[in-house]
Amino acid sequence: MKAWINQHRRAIGVTAAQAWRSPFSHLFQVLVIGVAILLPLLLHLAVQNLQRLGGNLPADARIALYLAGDATGKDADQIAARLKAHPTVAGHRFVSREEAIKDLRRIHEIADLVDALPKNPLPDAFIVRARSSAPDDLEALRREAAKWPKVALAQLDAAWAARLDAGLDLARALAAGLAALLAGALLAIAFNTIGLQVVNRREEIEVCRLIGATHGFIRRPFLYAGLLQGAVGGAIACGLAALCVEWVNRQLPGLAALYETNIVLLPLAWQDVISVTCFAGLLGWLGAWLAVSRHLWRGGPA
Amino acid sequence: MILLDKVGKRYPAGPGNDGHEALKSITLAIDSGEFAVVTGRSGAGKSTLLKLVAGIELPTSGTVRVNGQDLAGSRRALPFMRRKIGLIFQDHKLLYDRSVFDNVQLPLDITGFPPKEAARRVRAALDKVGLLSRERELPVTLSGGEQQRLCIARAIVHRPSLLLADEPTANLDMDYAQDIVDILRSFHQVGVTVVVSTHDLVSLRMARPRVIALSRGMLASEHPE
Numbered sequence: 001m002k003a004w005i006n007q008h009r010r011a012i013g014v015t016a017a018q019a020w021r022s023p024f025s026h027l028f029q030v031l032v033i034g035v036a037i038l039l040p041l042l043l044h045l046a047v048q049n050l051q052r053l054g055g056n057l058p059a060d061a062r063i064a065l066y067l068a069g070d071a072t073g074k075d076a077d078q079i080a081a082r083l084k085a086h087p088t089v090a091g092h093r094f095v096s097r098e099e100a101i102k103d104l105r106r107i108h109e110i111a112d113l114v115d116a117l118p119k120n121p122l123p124d125a126f127i128v129r130a131r132s133s134a135p136d137d138l139e140a141l142r143r144e145a146a147k148w149p150k151v152a153l154a155q156l157d158a159a160w161a162a163r164l165d166a167g168l169d170l171a172r173a174l175a176a177g178l179a180a181l182l183a184g185a186l187l188a189i190a191f192n193t194i195g196l197q198v199v200n201r202r203e204e205i206e207v208c209r210l211i212g213a214t215h216g217f218i219r220r221p222f223l224y225a226g227l228l229q230g231a232v233g234g235a236i237a238c239g240l241a242a243l244c245v246e247w248v249n250r251q252l253p254g255l256a257a258l259y260e261t262n263i264v265l266l267p268l269a270w271q272d273v274i275s276v277t278c279f280a281g282l283l284g285w286l287g288a289w290l291a292v293s294r295h296l297w298r299g300g301p302a
Numbered sequence: 303m304i305l306l307d308k309v310g311k312r313y314p315a316g317p318g319n320d321g322h323e324a325l326k327s328i329t330l331a332i333d334s335g336e337f338a339v340v341t342g343r344s345g346a347g348k349s350t351l352l353k354l355v356a357g358i359e360l361p362t363s364g365t366v367r368v369n370g371q372d373l374a375g376s377r378r379a380l381p382f383m384r385r386k387i388g389l390i391f392q393d394h395k396l397l398y399d400r401s402v403f404d405n406v407q408l409p410l411d412i413t414g415f416p417p418k419e420a421a422r423r424v425r426a427a428l429d430k431v432g433l434l435s436r437e438r439e440l441p442v443t444l445s446g447g448e449q450q451r452l453c454i455a456r457a458i459v460h461r462p463s464l465l466l467a468d469e470p471t472a473n474l475d476m477d478y479a480q481d482i483v484d485i486l487r488s489f490h491q492v493g494v495t496v497v498v499s500t501h502d503l504v505s506l507r508m509a510r511p512r513v514i515a516l517s518r519g520m521l522a523s524e525h526p527e
């Protein structure tokens with residue numbers, strides 16, 4: 001146990017000394033990794049914020065409730081009361097049949113057609129705004145409202161919500177794909193940079209093996225180097241992402257004013273920072289392991 | 303201590319050569335505490351024999367046992383067997399980017415020795431080869447003979463029971479060579495088994511070693527000097 005601790009202490013010392021000896025080349029390697037991780041991270045942030053902002057934008061998904069032809073003003077009042085009390089309804093507007101036909105008449109091409117009708121065919125209606133724009137929530141609300149008395153038809157104006165959702169799904173898939181691709185790239189970067197270190201220290205490795213070093217002993221400093229390189233790269237990516245969010249937030253007020261809302265992008269959650277750093281470290285470690293192992297397996301019994 | 307049973311070593315044919323049989327059916331035993339010299343012309347198989355004993359190469363036929371263990375048995379066990387052996391190389395194999403002290407400390411690092419105890423042992427080993435005053439220097443500042451002594455210090459710092467030296471005096475002039483032989487003798491006198499390969503027996507005569515002569519990969523003669 002004590003020997004094990006001594007060996008690790010030494011490996012960390014060797015790794016630190018290596019980084020200290022050529023700080024700039026290490027810095028740039030780490031920056032390359034940071035930028036590589038930054039891309040999928042930004043996409044992830046964009047998806048997250050879009051999803052969140054989707055619920056805040058004024059153009060919420062709507063449900064139209066068309067009342068039965070024989071519904072009276074009292075029925076309409078009852079439905080209005082139900083909507084007011086409903087937890088998932090953000091707001092509602094009553095559109096009377098008279099208002100509806102007036103709106104219709106305003107469209108020039110069909111004004112004559114509307115005038116030619118013997119009587120107003122349109123029903124009274126409620127335009128309901130839901131709190132959530134998730135398709136499932138909207139559909140649940142629609143189905144519930146359709147069962148209310150004197151509601152002839154509940155129609156979901158979900159195209160917009162569905163489109164946003166599909167768009168977000170695509171972006172999410174894209175982020176995942178990009179993340180996988182760059183995980184591969186990260187592995188390759190670690191494999192190459194650590195592989196180069198292995199080649200540079202080939203003689204040292206050979207001597208160590210000749211005097212009784214196990215594969216584990218030879219790998220250890222390189223594994224620490226890969227781990228450190230990946231983790232620092234991941235941390236840099238998180239830092240850069242935070243800077244990007246901050247920068248966008250400074251530009252946002254102009255755009256937000258147009259939409260009459262207050263939009264602020266949320267930065268990365270600290271859980272994300274930790275998992276990105278750990279994952280990048282793990283990939284660096286794995287790349288280093290592969291690089292050293294390839295060298296050791298080639299080496300023969302010595 | 304060392305047992306070779308019908309050991310043969312054939313280097314595989316490569317582009318431009320059709321293979322080479324370095325050792326042919328060698329059977330040999332070296333006891334604990336012996337001082338043995340493997341001699342013969344260059345190409346007789348001296349270095350190959352030492353490499354087989356150190357497990358640097360594996361025999362193509364026969365078995366090599368060191369301390370009762372078959373070296374071909376397990377690759378995992380090999381590093382731990384090496385730790386009982388001190389290796390001295392003709393080309394020193396020092397690490398030129400590390401100080402004299404760090405070079406000697408390497409075998410102790412490998413076994414995870416506590417740093418304080420390690421430092422004490424390193425200084426003792428350097429003292430034994432007369433390099434204690436130069437522990438902070440880099441190996442390039444040392445002469446050929448001093449580098450060879452540094453190599454010996456590294457080989458003995460972990461107190462192995464077997465010392466293998468491949469042509470330790472090959473590139474040295476007489477005085478330096480005598481230094482090296484004296485150091486090897488001093489270890490033999492405290493009970494370490496020493497096996498040396500050389501094509502120059504003269505400087506080793508004083509040690510009164512057992513001489514194992516090789517010729518074209520076969521045992522030519524064996525006699526105490």
